Amino acid sequence: MSVLLLAAGIALAVLGWWVVAGWRHRCRVEQLRWRVHVNGIRGKSTVTRLIAGSLREAGIVTIGKSTGTAAAVINRAGDDEPIDRHGPATILEQLRVVRAYVTTGVEALVVECMALKPEYQRASERQIVRSTIGVLTNVRHDHQDVMGETLVEIATSLLETCPRNGVLVTAEQNLQVLEVVYRVAGRNGTRVVVVDPEEVTDEEVGRFDFVSFKENVAIALAVAALIGVGRATAMDGMVAANPDPGVLRIFDVYLGSTRVTWANLFAVNDRESMITAMDRLTGYRTADTVTIGILNNRLDRERRAIQFADIAVNDLDFDRLVTFGAYEKLVTNRLLACGYRNPILNLGDDRRPTAAEMIEAIVTDQHVAHVLLVGFVNIHTDQAELLMHHLDDPALRAPPIIDLTAVAETVSL
Secondary structure, X not given: OHHHHHHHHHHHHHHHHHHHHHHHHHHHHXXXXXXXXXXXXXXXXXXXXXXXXXXXXXXXXXXXXXOXXXXXXXXXXXXXXXXXXXXXXXXXXXXXXXXXHOOOOOOEEEEEOOOOOHHHHHHHHHHHHOOOEEEEXXXXXXXXXXXXXXXXXXHHHHHHHXXXXXXXXXXXXXXXXXXXHHHHHHHOOOEEEEOOHHHOOHHHHOOXXXXXXXXXXXXXXXXXXXXXXXXXXXXXXXXXXXXXXXXXXXXXXXXXXXXEEEEEXXXXXXXXXXXXXXXXXXHHOOOOEEEEEEEEEOOOOHHHHHHHHHHHXXXXXXXXXXXXXXXXXXXXXXXXXOOOOOOEEEOOOOOOOOHHHHHHHHOHHHOOOEEEEEEEOOOOOHHHHHHHXXXXXXXXXXXXXXXXXXXXXXXXX
């Protein structure tokens, strides 16, 4: 009997601790005037940072939390403080961020949703963030194993973070998805704001030093307007904000005599976004350009590896394809089955090449003046990280110096 009483006492003590901890957390978040919960398939990290930057520029003391390529807290000053994880990521991380950073004087919290399963998204919203403004960036075919097969099912999962009695901002244009948005928002007593990306000018997106998308900027501007921040101030703050490490950057490097236009799309992992991103690269292709795509496949994303093999053949146009990471035989066989007849180069986990070996196989052996090199599907594999580190060397940005004297001597001979 004494053992049972002891167990009951421990259970009551734990329950009491959870009740007190929950009450303290609610007090912290509800002292905030604005709480923004950013969800969607693409663009969450960028939108989180843009919104936080716009509010900070207006003098609103703001804390941001981005999962993105590398999880980080964006502190009051706008600086990234990396989150050091000692195990798998869980939504409890959001609780720790609130406890550590939502202190006296903080007015706004902008949080990227890090949950995938609908029940965890619901817990993240109702018990942790309790947002006044929700964001649904877009709905795409991704994470079907946990969110559902159709866009309507995926939208329903993502809308678990729809605020109650607040405002929901989205750039989604699909009418079937919007029907779900309005239904869920209406049930929650929440107003919907659908932004028009075309209201963002080319000059405005041209201010960023990375490839930005009008949809993301339009959402951030709408959230800023809801909070009372003017457009010019919001834009200044967004441009000044630190971008996510996974944003699309395009730059030239010189490898031997070959100019390589490097487009890091590793963070793009759905069909619609990939097609849009490739459309943005059209101006970098000439009649003399060899376009090479890198399919970067993670071991825990087998389904995505197969999907992108289909996309690479049916929706995109590459002169050559390279495989990184896992599932190389599976992906190669799928490419061939889809009718791809151009060269396929396997440089993934089966071979584990050095950076120099990758450069030689992908670029040097092409013997052409210009290569458009596009990496996509996933971010984290050993080969992708090696390649990104190598191409990020500032010394590769300068074109090779041509010895005009030697050229003149050669011509005279």
